[in-house]
Amino acid sequence: MENQNKPEIINTAGWEREVIEKLALAAVTEQTRARRWGVFFKSLMFVYLLAVFGVAMYPKLSQNIGADSKDHTAIVDVVGVIAEDKEANAASIIESLRSAVKDEHTKGIILHANSPGGSPVQSSYVYEEIRKIKKEHPSLPIYAVVSDMCASGCYFIVAASDKIFVNPSSLVGSIGVLMDGFGFVDVMQKLGIERRLLTAGTHKAMLDPFSPPKVDETQYMKSLLDQVHQQFIAAVKAGRGDRLKENPDMFSGLVWTGEEGLKLGIVDGISNQDAVAKDLIGAEKLVDFSQQEQLLDKIAGKLGASFGHELGSMIQGWSLR
Numbered sequence: 001m002e003n004q005n006k007p008e009i010i011n012t013a014g015w016e017r018e019v020i021e022k023l024a025l026a027a028v029t030e031q032t033r034a035r036r037w038g039v040f041f042k043s044l045m046f047v048y049l050l051a052v053f054g055v056a057m058y059p060k061l062s063q064n065i066g067a068d069s070k071d072h073t074a075i076v077d078v079v080g081v082i083a084e085d086k087e088a089n090a091a092s093i094i095e096s097l098r099s100a101v102k103d104e105h106t107k108g109i110i111l112h113a114n115s116p117g118g119s120p121v122q123s124s125y126v127y128e129e130i131r132k133i134k135k136e137h138p139s140l141p142i143y144a145v146v147s148d149m150c151a152s153g154c155y156f157i158v159a160a161s162d163k164i165f166v167n168p169s170s171l172v173g174s175i176g177v178l179m180d181g182f183g184f185v186d187v188m189q190k191l192g193i194e195r196r197l198l199t200a201g202t203h204k205a206m207l208d209p210f211s212p213p214k215v216d217e218t219q220y221m222k223s224l225l226d227q228v229h230q231q232f233i234a235a236v237k238a239g240r241g242d243r244l245k246e247n248p249d250m251f252s253g254l255v256w257t258g259e260e261g262l263k264l265g266i267v268d269g270i271s272n273q274d275a276v277a278k279d280l281i282g283a284e285k286l287v288d289f290s291q292q293e294q295l296l297d298k299i300a301g302k303l304g305a306s307f308g309h310e311l312g313s314m315i316q317g318w319s320l321r
Contacts, residue, residue, distance in 0.1 A: 070285055073277035074100035074109045077290040078126070078144075082118030082153045090125035092291040093157075097126075100289040101133055101140065108281030110273055111144040111161055112290075117152025117174065120228050127235055130160035141281055145273045146170045151255055155266075156232055159239035163280075165271040166258030172267055175236055176253025177229045179221065182209050240265065 076096040080088040100106050117123070130142060144150070144158035146166040151174035158164050166172060188195060188210060195210045206217045233251050237244065243265040244250065250264065261267040278284045 071105050071107045071283045072285040072287040073281045073283045074103065074106045075112055075273065075286055075288045075290065076100060076109060077288075078111050078113045078115055078150075078154055078157055080115055082115055082122050082157075084119065084122060086118070088115060088118070090122040090129075093126050094129045096289045096291050097129060097133060099291075101137060103287075103289075106140070106287075107283040108141040108143065108277070110276055110281075110286075111142065111158055112147070112273065113144050113150040113154055113158050114147040115151070115154035116149055117154050117156075120153060120156070120177065120232065123153035123156040124231070124235070126157045127160045127239075130157070131239075134160070134162070143276050143280065145271065145276055146172060146258065146267070152176065156235055159236045161239070163268040164266070165269050165276055166261060166267045167272070168257060168259040168270055170258035170261075171255045172258060172261045173255040174253055175232060175251045177225045177232065178253075179225055181207060183213070184210050185212050236266075243268070 076093065078088060078093060080086055082088045082090075084090070097109065100109050133140070134142060142161045144161040144164045146158070146164065147170065149171045150158055150164075150166075151171060155172060155175065164172075197205055197208065197211065199205045203217060203220075205211065207213065207221060229251070236251075245263070245265040247264070250266075256264060256266070258267060258270065262269065273286065274284075277286055
């Protein structure tokens with residue numbers, strides 16, 4: 001009778017151990033699954049980056065396959081805004097030209113021009129390099145072929161080439177220099193903002209956008225622009241020579257269509273890259289020698305440097321645009 005009144009003791013050690021084992025097994029399984037997904041996504045990302053790299057490099061690789069064994073026409077891009085921190089910079093273009101000249105199978109060079117212009121300094125560097133190449137390799141023709149636009153600094157560059165070819169609707173010219181900025185004096189007065197500026201040097205804050213313009217400083221900057229303009233004009237005259245049919249608007253900064261530019265003598269004919277390579281250079285195969293921007297630089301976008309450059313240029317820079 002006493003045994004019937006005692007509570008029954010249940011051994012729980014077995015099922016607790018079983019639960020713990022199941023939880024541990026589930027955790028291991030989950031970790032294994034997560035690790036596999038991690039490997040999968042990393043592999044997928046690697047394949048994606050490899051594909052992007054392949055797509056970026058394929059055109060250049062495909063054009064250069066067989067370049068060493070067959071005569072060809074070298075293509076060098078002058079595309080985009082011409083500036084030191086842009087893809088169309090003097091160092092890149094000059095390196096492309098030198099690579100093309102160095103290749104013994106290069107029978108001629110075509111400058112693929114499509115640019116609104118940019119830095120007068122960068123443009124001048126390339127102009128002088130082309131003239132140097134022509135002097136050292138007089139039998140190597142250098143032609144420019146314009147697609148949409150070849151204005152200002154871009155025209156500065158192609159003026160050094162042997163001939164310039166365009167589409168009838170291309171825009172060419174803009175032989176001038178500009179300097180742009182903003183003035184906020186009236187806005188500050190309306191908002192009740194006081195400008196506090198300290199300088200060491202009479203003209204250190206020249207053309208400060210938050211101060212009224214000074215006549216003498218404005219005239220001084222115009223004289224600098226005039227000097228650069230005259231350098232531009234001299235380069236065009238030296239490159240084009242008697243082909244120019246000068247008129248009062250020739251160096252005013254106006255742009256013309258390719259058809260009108262032919263009448264003015266600022267271009268030489270209506271044609272395209274394929275026709276120039278085949279009919280004038282005699283090497284139908286085109287090989288792109290343009291230096292390619294690094295893939296990581298393209299992805300990053302050089303955001304900080306580009307923003308700083310554009311802000312500085314907007315306020316106080318001048319350009320051949």
